[in-house]
Amino acid sequence: xxxxxxxxxxxxxxxxxxxxxxxxxxxxxxxxxxxxxxxxxxxxxxxxxxxxxxxxxxxxxxxxxxxxxxxxxxxxxxxxxxxxxxxxxxxxxxxxxxxxxxxxxxxxxxxxxxxxxxxxxxxxxxxxxxxxxxxxxxxxxxxxxxxxxxxxxxxxxxxxxxxxxxxxxxxxxxxxxxxxxxxxxxxxxxxxxxxxxxxxxxxxxxxxxxxxxxxxxxxx
Amino acid sequence: xxxxxxxxxxxxxxxxxxxxxxxxxxxxxxxxxxxxxxxxxxxxxxxxxxxxxxxxxxxxxxxxxxxxxxxxxxxxxxxxxxxxxxxxxxxxxxxxxxxxxxxxxxxxxxxxxxxxxxxxxxxxxxxxxxxxxxxxxxxxxxxxxxxxxxxxxxxxxxxxxxxxxxxxxxxxxxxxxxxxxxxxxxxxxxxxxxxxxxxxxxxxxxxxxxxxxxxxxxxxxxxxxxxxxxxxxxxxxxxxxxxxxxxxxxxxxxxxxxxxxxxxxxxxxxxxxxxxxxxxxxxxxxxxxxxxxxxxxxxxxxxxxxxxxxxxxxxxxxxxxxxxxxxxxxxxxxxxxxxxxxxxxxxxxxxxxxxxxxxxxxxxxxxxxxxxxxxxxxxxxxxxxxxxxxxxxxxxxxxxxxxxxxxxxxxxxxxxxxxxxxxxxxxxxxxxxxxxxxxxxxxxxxxxxxxxxxxxxxxxxxxxxxxxxxxxxxxxxxxxxxxxx
Numbered sequence: 001x002x003x004x005x006x007x008x009x010x011x012x013x014x015x016x017x018x019x020x021x022x023x024x025x026x027x028x029x030x031x032x033x034x035x036x037x038x039x040x041x042x043x044x045x046x047x048x049x050x051x052x053x054x055x056x057x058x059x060x061x062x063x064x065x066x067x068x069x070x071x072x073x074x075x076x077x078x079x080x081x082x083x084x085x086x087x088x089x090x091x092x093x094x095x096x097x098x099x100x101x102x103x104x105x106x107x108x109x110x111x112x113x114x115x116x117x118x119x120x121x122x123x124x125x126x127x128x129x130x131x132x133x134x135x136x137x138x139x140x141x142x143x144x145x146x147x148x149x150x151x152x153x154x155x156x157x158x159x160x161x162x163x164x165x166x167x168x169x170x171x172x173x174x175x176x177x178x179x180x181x182x183x184x185x186x187x188x189x190x191x192x193x194x195x196x197x198x199x200x201x202x203x204x205x206x207x208x209x210x211x212x213x214x215x216x217x218x219x220x
Numbered sequence: 221x222x223x224x225x226x227x228x229x230x231x232x233x234x235x236x237x238x239x240x241x242x243x244x245x246x247x248x249x250x251x252x253x254x255x256x257x258x259x260x261x262x263x264x265x266x267x268x269x270x271x272x273x274x275x276x277x278x279x280x281x282x283x284x285x286x287x288x289x290x291x292x293x294x295x296x297x298x299x300x301x302x303x304x305x306x307x308x309x310x311x312x313x314x315x316x317x318x319x320x321x322x323x324x325x326x327x328x329x330x331x332x333x334x335x336x337x338x339x340x341x342x343x344x345x346x347x348x349x350x351x352x353x354x355x356x357x358x359x360x361x362x363x364x365x366x367x368x369x370x371x372x373x374x375x376x377x378x379x380x381x382x383x384x385x386x387x388x389x390x391x392x393x394x395x396x397x398x399x400x401x402x403x404x405x406x407x408x409x410x411x412x413x414x415x416x417x418x419x420x421x422x423x424x425x426x427x428x429x430x431x432x433x434x435x436x437x438x439x440x441x442x443x444x445x446x447x448x449x450x451x452x453x454x455x456x457x458x459x460x461x462x463x464x465x466x467x468x469x470x471x472x473x474x475x476x477x478x479x480x481x482x483x484x485x486x487x488x489x490x491x492x493x494x495x496x497x498x499x500x501x502x503x504x505x506x507x508x509x510x511x512x513x514x515x516x517x518x519x520x521x522x523x524x525x526x527x528x529x530x531x532x533x534x535x536x537x538x539x540x541x542x543x544x545x546x547x548x549x550x551x552x553x554x555x556x557x558x559x560x561x562x563x564x565x566x567x568x569x570x571x572x573x574x575x576x577x578x579x580x581x582x583x584x585x586x587x588x589x590x591x592x593x594x595x596x597x598x599x600x601x602x603x604x605x606x607x608x609x610x611x612x613x614x615x616x617x618x619x620x621x622x623x624x625x626x627x628x629x630x631x632x633x634x635x636x637x638x639x640x641x642x643x644x645x646x647x648x649x650x651x652x653x654x655x656x657x658x659x660x661x662x663x664x665x666x667x668x669x670x671x672x673x674x675x676x677x678x679x680x681x682x683x684x685x686x687x688x689x690x691x692x693x694x695x696x697x698x699x700x701x702x703x704x705x
Contacts (some may be wrong), residue, residue, distance in 0.1 A: 114432070117426075117428035118399060121399065121428075121429050122399055123403070137388070137392060141385065144385065153381060157381070157388070160388050164391050164395065167392060171399045172399045172402050175398060175413075176347060176398075178280075179351065179413065182347065182348060183351060186354040186355060186358065189355075189358050190358055190380075190384065193361055193362060197361065197373075200365055200368055205370065205373075
């Protein structure tokens, strides 16, 4: 085992966390999609490294799945959607960037606390990254809460899935293949469904701003 | 073989109807596929009665007392809903609310939805269970937005995002479960997510990680059950989607989601040796019952009213599973069955009533009994059954739950009783004028398809008086399996 392999993996984990924060603060939607693609690429690199170090055959397959789906196809689809729908910037988020960042920091602390029992149990060499995986999931969650544009929320959703995937990788070298395939299929269908959905929203409201979607409330 | 047919038929149906779903005969084809699925389910049940539990397909699928009756129930309600939707969707098409293209989407997705639910019920793999649950959300999102009204788009978006986030939490929970299981079952990875294997070694799984896993899975699948405070997608999706979809969402999807929660609870409780999962279930359940009962009063939309009633009843079943023990589990299983049948029958009647009145606002639906006696009686009897009037089956299950609560959780009994009384008066006071009030409307131009309504209510009535031995046996065995206390 090469010593720098571990360090490279740790660097990938750190990059993922950094990318999550970048997404949290990014207002331009096209850049957001690009950041998502980069996140996928880092995830692929981490998966490949891990596959090479542990010799787990199925990790190669899941790396291939990641590169096809999350680095190439989904960003392409999202960019195409953005072009067709003419969206550039998100409107003012519900919480300003500084506030969001501060909440994000607290979330990371909380995530590492949450990860402790899991880290103690896991026997993988990457177990120290579990805290980062939980952070990525929770930061994506925060992003979904604070954004108003539908597309930004979707990128948050996808990034959350990346975090979950990274968690599975660092805690147990990935899930059984049949489950991973199923999850990938679901993500793919989810984005296709959303594509259809965006056009429906657009057709109806002439905008993808979610404040149009806030009229169903309880009557007083 | 039966199992293969059970899963393949709806899948084939989805593929076939994706091509031919816009044709004039599509509703019949849809019903035919549903009938085939139901027949396969019956064959499977007969097989289980003769030969006992099954473990198939390299252990990836299994049938035990807990899921066998749910498979039957799902296939049955799937069939009756397809029969109901046959004339119902034709009228919607005639009213111009739909285009043939959207009808094709509807039929195809309907079958796909049935497939995902049956897959979720029969799979032995906790990972596949997750995949199927997510599939169930995805196949229904576009059905909720079928009418493309602003309200339906909002409901669909809420449904997608809330359930999507929820289900991501459940995936994380599943991963944690896998991490803990791998320790005990070895790293082959193939068996470490199989429920039967996990169940065998649950005592040796690391409790702290499992507790964390359970919280994630409860939040994830609980969102789909509609547990308060994760319920806000449910009334919108029920009110804005087409009525047959409201019926299957309420009658079937909520059950399947609760099934997933209970499956996880069995594993976690076996590992934890503490009552944490039980208390969580009781807390969420009680909150759902109380909040839903209070919100029932404020509803003006007939489908929203019964959607909140679904939250209330799922909360009651969750509470009973939380109490645990043979009688409470038995009651919860019975409650899942009778609620599913009653609620879908109510949505059938309510669908015809709204189609006739041209609105879902209850103030404008009046005098159903004179306009169409069968719709009126269907809605009245269904409402009586759902609020727990004897001798309907809902009364039996609620009675069992309350008496058990009196024994083991006495503090909860007055809260439950008060909530049930509030729900009773809210539903009754709103349904009564709709059925018996004065009306100036004309009689229905089309024949309502109400056979399913009365078949469902008849079964609920029978279950209130007499539970067939096989069913009782399954309930008891499943109650044993679920354990608790």
